Amino acid sequence: MGRGWFGFEDELGPERVVHLWHPGLGLEGIVVVDNTACGRAIGGVRMAPDVGLEECFRLARAMTFKNAAAGLPHGGGKAVIRADPAMPVEAKERLLRGFARTIAELESYVPGPDMGTDEVAMAWVRDEIGRAVGLPRELGGIPLDEIGATGHGLAIACEVACRHAGLSLEGARVAIQGFGAVGRHAAHRLAERGARIVAVSDSRGTIVNERGLDLAALLAHKARGGPVAGFADGRAAGPEAILGVDCEIWIPAARPDVVHEGNVDRLRARIVVSGANIPITAAAEAILHARGVVQVPDFVANAGGVICAAVEFAGGSEREALELVAEKVRANSEAVLQRARAEGISTRRAAEDLARERIERAMRFRRFG
Numbered sequence: 001m002g003r004g005w006f007g008f009e010d011e012l013g014p015e016r017v018v019h020l021w022h023p024g025l026g027l028e029g030i031v032v033v034d035n036t037a038c039g040r041a042i043g044g045v046r047m048a049p050d051v052g053l054e055e056c057f058r059l060a061r062a063m064t065f066k067n068a069a070a071g072l073p074h075g076g077g078k079a080v081i082r083a084d085p086a087m088p089v090e091a092k093e094r095l096l097r098g099f100a101r102t103i104a105e106l107e108s109y110v111p112g113p114d115m116g117t118d119e120v121a122m123a124w125v126r127d128e129i130g131r132a133v134g135l136p137r138e139l140g141g142i143p144l145d146e147i148g149a150t151g152h153g154l155a156i157a158c159e160v161a162c163r164h165a166g167l168s169l170e171g172a173r174v175a176i177q178g179f180g181a182v183g184r185h186a187a188h189r190l191a192e193r194g195a196r197i198v199a200v201s202d203s204r205g206t207i208v209n210e211r212g213l214d215l216a217a218l219l220a221h222k223a224r225g226g227p228v229a230g231f232a233d234g235r236a237a238g239p240e241a242i243l244g245v246d247c248e249i250w251i252p253a254a255r256p257d258v259v260h261e262g263n264v265d266r267l268r269a270r271i272v273v274s275g276a277n278i279p280i281t282a283a284a285e286a287i288l289h290a291r292g293v294v295q296v297p298d299f300v301a302n303a304g305g306v307i308c309a310a311v312e313f314a315g316g317s318e319r320e321a322l323e324l325v326a327e328k329v330r331a332n333s334e335a336v337l338q339r340a341r342a343e344g345i346s347t348r349r350a351a352e353d354l355a356r357e358r359i360e361r362a363m364r365f366r367r368f369g
């Protein structure tokens with residue numbers, strides 16, 4: 001017989017799996033506190049009709065690695081609530097307040113926003129139990145998508161990757177999949193550093209301009225509700241066309257698993273820096289590694305959001321958050337790329353080893369490991 005009740009336990013965790021069941025409230029949920037050796041677990045509250053235990057565990061573990069890789073004084077956790085996030089707002093408030101009261105004693109877990117929850121939901125949670133991150137500005141929150149924390153970190157990861165690839169960021173051609181909060185801020189920050197954004201895509205299509213897109217005009221077009229492919233100053237193509245764009249740097253900033261064994265050969269870039277979570281399958285990452293493509297894995301490159309949340313939790317300011325994002329993403333991208341080169345391993349393996357070592361060192365300070 002294996003160890004553990006669920007089959008996914010290992011030496012890191014999960015420390016606690018809490019089942020929330022309250023028929024009167026309509027609350028059906030799970031909280032996984034994976035590992036708290038580095039500090040209280042921070043992780044989002046996901047609300048969707050089809051969430052499950054294993055998903056919750058995998059997301060909690062991903063947070064353990066992401067927080068440790070970023071060198072934050074936080075462990076990883078996650079909560080899932082099985083419900084339709086589009087329910088009427090009064091019902092949603094009642095449910096989230098009920099959820100918060102139910103986890104009031106679970107002080108090792110600090111909730112944050114995720115799919116189906118937002119800063120207003122976190123304000124309700126904080127109002128009930130006095131802790132949550134991703135809060136509205138009025139409550140000391142740092143609006144990470146407004147200030148572009150994740151895009152800021154991605155641009156810095158690109159700088160580091162360029163140095164490792166022997167390329168100059170100035171003049172480098174960049175293609176970005178996804179033009180939402182992450183993609184558009186990354187585009188802007190890279191253009192500020194002299195890179196040329198030659199293509200961006202959204203769910204409806206791709207726009208390409210080899211001379212470099214006029215980002216201010218494209219943003220204005222997008223704000224009027226137009227798909228990027230409807231932008232006049234460029235060549236329009238379907239959403240998949242972004243994969244084959246001629247460029248030095250390719251940034252996925254949309255959905256999981258968009259690059260896989262079946263399409264990875266279309267990528268032409270020398271550098272891939274991941275903004276989205278798990279946008280490239282393990283098999284495709286291995287193929288890129290074998291081709292010598294310099295990759296900065298998702299949980300290193302896109303840690304800007306969680307670093308911002310940690311600064312908010314500690315009572316810091318927006319300026320401090322952006323400074324810390326820059327410092328940490330730069331240092332961690334550098335450490336991961338150097339280690340991968342020195343040991344002849346993939347950057348994902350190097351990043352996971354680095355995170356695991358930090359957690360194991362932190363675990364040695366505890367009385368029971």
Ligand code: NAD
Nearest residue numbers: 150178179180181182201202203253254275276277302305
């Ligand atoms: P968003 O909803 O603001 O934007 C998503 C963008 O992706 C939109 O432009 C959408 O049109 C586009 N898109 C959707 N499907 C697409 C497809 N098939 N092809 C091309 N484009 C497509 O989301 P976001 O906040 O920018 O987050 C993007 C990704 O980054 C998500 O995977 C998210 O989990 C991850 N992430 C976000 C943050 C953050 O700070 N917001 C932090 C870490 C990771």
